Amino acid sequence: GNSVTQMEGPVTLSEEAFLTINCTYTATGYPSLFWYVQYPGEGLQLLLKATKADDKGSNKGFEATYRKETTSFHLEKGSVQVSDSAVYFCAGGGGGSNYKLTFGKGTLLTVNP
Amino acid sequence: EAEVAQSPRYKITEKSQAVAFWCDPISGHATLYWYRQILGQGPELLVQFQDESVVDDSQLPKDRFSAERLKGVDSTLKIQPAELGDSAMYLCASSLTPTFQETQYFGPGTRLLVL
Numbered sequence: 001g002n003s004v005t006q007m008e009g010p011v012t013l014s015e016e017a018f019l020t021i022n023c024t025y026t027a028t029g030y031p032s033l034f035w036y037v038q039y040p041g042e043g044l045q046l047l048l049k050a051t052k053a054d055d056k057g058s059n060k061g062f063e064a065t066y067r068k069e070t071t072s073f074h075l076e077k078g079s080v081q082v083s084d085s086a087v088y089f090c091a092g093g094g095g096g097s098n099y100k101l102t103f104g105k106g107t108l109l110t111v112n113p
Numbered sequence: 114e115a116e117v118a119q120s121p122r123y124k125i126t127e128k129s130q131a132v133a134f135w136c137d138p139i140s141g142h143a144t145l146y147w148y149r150q151i152l153g154q155g156p157e158l159l160v161q162f163q164d165e166s167v168v169d170d171s172q173l174p175k176d177r178f179s180a181e182r183l184k185g186v187d188s189t190l191k192i193q194p195a196e197l198g199d200s201a202m203y204l205c206a207s208s209l210t211p212t213f214q215e216t217q218y219f220g221p222g223t224r225l226l227v228l
Contacts, residue, residue: 004155032214036219041221042221043117043119043204043219043220043221043222044156044204044206044219045219046216046217046218049214049216051214089155089156091155094212094214100158100161100169101156101158101217103155103156103157104155105153105154105155106153106154106155
């Protein structure tokens with residue numbers, strides 16, 4: 001089955017710092033890849049996604065590129081804000097006939113002013 | 114903007130009691146998912162419905178958990194009897210179709226504490 005491994009946290013940054021959260025996946029076939037964000041006390045929200053190799057997903061200043069050769073989907077943002085403090089989940093779905101989303105363990109990001 | 118509704122938001126119960134969680138997906142979404150999120154972990158799928166039919170319940174502990182979506186709209190997840198290890202966040206999500214490209218929209222979750 002599919003598996004997702006993401007960088008363990010917590011990650012603490014100062015405002016305007018550069019962010020990278022690593023994510024790698026193992027799957028049969030070519031899954032779609034997602035980043036979800038969970039703000040305190042809320043459910044998960046889709047942040048961005050990519051459905052095929054070399055696709056770049058982007059939203060709210062965050063970006064991630066689907067790298068088939070390294071099986072990675074690293075999340076990046078050039079300048080983080082305090083409001084970006086949340087838990088970030090990498091997820092993969094599909095590949096073959098598997099429609100299930102498989103989530104990583106999540107990475108807690110705290111941005112200090 | 115349409116949202117997935119869940120209730121209750123919080124539930125405290127004693128071991129061996131029965132608990133039930135309710136989910137109302139976004140209108141028109143045929144696919145509904147129940148996930149369990151243990152503290153410090155990512156969500157794990159418990160059950161997936163397509164309309165009123167169960168598509169995948171391979172990770173649902175069927176000796177104590179049950180789920181239904183009788184009219185293909187809202188859904189109930191039940192635990193009977195609850196055990197200490199069931200303490201977790203229970204998330205409901207919905208999507209238009211079950212294809213992996215489709216975005217899943219999550220509700221705020223029900224946080225369960227079993228004492």
